[in-house]
Amino acid sequence: xxxxxxxxxxxxxxxxxxxxxxxxxxxxxxxxxxxxxxxxxxxxxxxxxxxxxxxxxxxxxxxxxxxxxxxxxxxxxxxxxxxxxxxxxxxxxxxxxxxxxxxxxxxxxxxxxxxxxxxxxxxxxxxxxxxxxxxxxxxxxxxxxxxxxxxxxxxxxxxxxxxxxxxxxxxxxxxxxxxxxxxxxxxxxxxxxxxxxxxxxxxxxxx
Numbered sequence: 324x325x326x327x328x329x330x331x332x333x334x335x336x337x338x339x340x341x342x343x344x345x346x347x348x349x350x351x352x353x354x355x356x357x358x359x360x361x362x363x364x365x366x367x368x369x370x371x372x373x374x375x376x377x378x379x380x381x382x383x384x385x386x387x388x389x390x391x392x393x394x395x396x397x398x399x400x401x402x403x404x405x406x407x408x409x410x411x412x413x414x415x416x417x418x419x420x421x422x423x424x425x426x427x428x429x430x431x432x433x434x435x436x437x438x439x440x441x442x443x444x445x446x447x448x449x450x451x452x453x454x455x456x457x458x459x460x461x462x463x464x465x466x467x468x469x470x471x472x473x474x475x476x477x478x479x480x481x482x483x484x485x486x487x488x489x490x491x492x493x494x495x496x497x498x499x500x501x502x503x504x505x506x507x508x509x510x511x512x513x514x515x516x517x518x519x520x521x522x523x524x525x526x527x528x529x530x
Contacts, residue, residue, distance in 0.1 A: 348421040350476045350484060352525040358419035358476075363406040363430050363528030368396060368521055369483055379404025382429055382440060382458055383511060390436035391445065391459035396505055396512040396521070405429050406528040412465040412473070412492055424473045424492050426462045430528075443471040444488055444499060444516065453506050454499065456514040465492035474503070485520035 349357040352364065368377040378397035381404040397404050409419050410426045419425065429440035436459070443460030447453075460472035470490045479485035489500035504517025514521070 350419045350421055350525070352527055354527070356527070358409065358525060360409050360411055360416050360419060363408055365403045365406055365526040365528060366486075366523050367403065367526060369524045378402045380407070380514070381405050383513075391438055391443075391457040392436055392440075393445075393511070394442060394456040394458070394514040396514065398512070403526065406431060410462060412463065414463055419476065421477060422475050424465065424475060424490055426460065426472055427474055427486075428460075428462060429458075441472055442474060445471075451506065451508060453513075454501075454516040455506070456503060456516075467493045467496050470496055470498050479520055479522050483522040483524060485522060487520070488516060 352358055358364065365379050367379045377400050379402055381395055381397055383393045383395040406429070408428050408430045410428070411417075411419075412424045412426075427442040438459040439462065440458050441460030441462045442456055442458070445455045445457035448455060461469040462472070465473070470493060473488070473490035473492055475487045475489060476484050477487050486503040487501070488503060490496075490498050499516060501516040502518065502520035503514055504519045504521050505512050506515040506517070507513075
């Protein structure tokens, strides 16, 4: 008969092993290469078959014409949008791993708001009932003050990934925890927290 202490130790070990395993699974791009921080990529929507690539992502001045800017999906298929880069919370360059906190930043987009193009979860919009993904996030500096700026890349299916907002940079903080999907309205497809994730793949940019 196992003692309670031995059983607890086994369960704790299994939990830690699972967490470490998840943290060492690299995210792969369209060609099967590992994603790297500081390298430009295009995020494109896709289907279960990654060969069927759709439109990319861009930054938009918002349906209300106010700042901060919204993150949107391009209207036309095969528009790559604007390239992005990823950065880790620990400021170390290297491979992008599944389920780890990341900043996502448009690398060349110009903001008419003169604000950073780092992604963040914006304030709740009462008129639509949505938490939209916007610019004006904070790169690095993990903690309670920057929770809205952290995202994770997770497997969506065998061939696709999804973006998830569920920050781990502050263990004592209460945060939103949801996938990132598409909200269509006013002729614009805006990224927002959603129960239906946007299936994506990654195309390496010029750098």
